[in-house]
Amino acid sequence: MPLRVPRYHGLGQVIHADSCGPVKAALRSGELKVTALARGQYVGRRLPPGQLPEVLCAGFWDAPRPQSWGLDWHYNEGLEFTYLARGQLGFSMDEKSWQLQPGDLTITRPWQRHRVGNPHVGASRLYCLILDLGVRRPNQSWRWPKWLLSPEAELRKLTQILRHNERPVWNATPEVGRCFKRLGDIGATQGRPDLTRLKLHINELILALGEMLSRRQIPLDESLSSTRRAVELFLSGLPSQCAEPWTLEKMAERCGLGPTRFAWYCKQLSNLPPARYLARCRVENAARMLQANAKASITDVALANGFQSSQYFATVFRGLMGQTPRAFRQRSVEKS
Numbered sequence: 001m002p003l004r005v006p007r008y009h010g011l012g013q014v015i016h017a018d019s020c021g022p023v024k025a026a027l028r029s030g031e032l033k034v035t036a037l038a039r040g041q042y043v044g045r046r047l048p049p050g051q052l053p054e055v056l057c058a059g060f061w062d063a064p065r066p067q068s069w070g071l072d073w074h075y076n077e078g079l080e081f082t083y084l085a086r087g088q089l090g091f092s093m094d095e096k097s098w099q100l101q102p103g104d105l106t107i108t109r110p111w112q113r114h115r116v117g118n119p120h121v122g123a124s125r126l127y128c129l130i131l132d133l134g135v136r137r138p139n140q141s142w143r144w145p146k147w148l149l150s151p152e153a154e155l156r157k158l159t160q161i162l163r164h165n166e167r168p169v170w171n172a173t174p175e176v177g178r179c180f181k182r183l184g185d186i187g188a189t190q191g192r193p194d195l196t197r198l199k200l201h202i203n204e205l206i207l208a209l210g211e212m213l214s215r216r217q218i219p220l221d222e223s224l225s226s227t228r229r230a231v232e233l234f235l236s237g238l239p240s241q242c243a244e245p246w247t248l249e250k251m252a253e254r255c256g257l258g259p260t261r262f263a264w265y266c267k268q269l270s271n272l273p274p275a276r277y278l279a280r281c282r283v284e285n286a287a288r289m290l291q292a293n294a295k296a297s298i299t300d301v302a303l304a305n306g307f308q309s310s311q312y313f314a315t316v317f318r319g320l321m322g323q324t325p326r327a328f329r330q331r332s333v334e335k336s
Helices: 021-029 152-163 174-188 195-215 227-241 248-254 259-270 274-292 298-304 310-321 325-335
Strands: 007-009 014-016 033-038 055-063 071-074 079-087 089-093 096-100 104-108 114-116 124-131 169-171
Touching (some): 033 174, 055 174, 055 195, 079 174, 096 104, 124 174, 124 195, 174 195, 227 259, 248 259, 248 274, 259 274, 274 298, 274 310, 298 310, 298 325, 310 325
Antiparallel strands (some): 033 055, 055 124, 071 114, 079 124, 089 096, 089 114, 104 169
16 A cells, blocks of 8 residues: 655655545545555554654555556555455566465565556455665665564564565465454554554564565575665666756765765766766657657757756757757657
């Protein structure tokens, strides 16, 4: 149930969270039922301010029939675990898709782009726990809640497994499923939320997840939590945020680096200095817009891609594409 805060700065991408309109509309119409404890923009009964601040959402949704909406590509600001108890549900991450079956567990880190629905949500009961561990990039240290009772060595082991493998979908053990259902029961109780039991059941779930994953033969790749990986993810997402007023300093800050170190990684990964890589992203995105919308003015296309004027846009575009934006559009029209 990745219902997000209004504006979240992730891996170099300013993520404009949607208003959860489809979910709220489904709730209003009676198509969907959400039984959860939540804070911020997440849907559910409000958790008390200042108490268990790491818990962003805990509970489940019930979709008694196929829905007319889905959760489009997005990121969460916390580590998300979901468990499908009933029904079927489409789930996608990066370029891969799954049809979740009852008993399937998903694990999604904050910087992982994913969606729920194929493209619409199916009839399903989906449990969810989202914990804010204070991370927004792969190379940041995870800060688990201090009230977790797992031994420090066990949490380190679980963190290593979760950070260093890219597998998002697992067949959960029965105990993991029971832990999710107990979490859902807390949200279903009337009156003031029982935070003691909520803490207890989250502890039980983390222990069960650690035991489940420690028994599996999971190949680990430490490069997934490296600084290089953080820059790589930033660069891959930059084309979708062309309109942002990026500077070298701002790009470096998003990756938790100084400008010089960021520029080094950028050149290693793209063979271009940051300014040139950004210009290429903007021009390539502008070219797609020119082809797709013959009525959009050159100035509108320029501004939509972060250029301050149509004149500067034309200069950069011609330098990279070998022709002016107007000539590029005309040739595209003629070819079509």
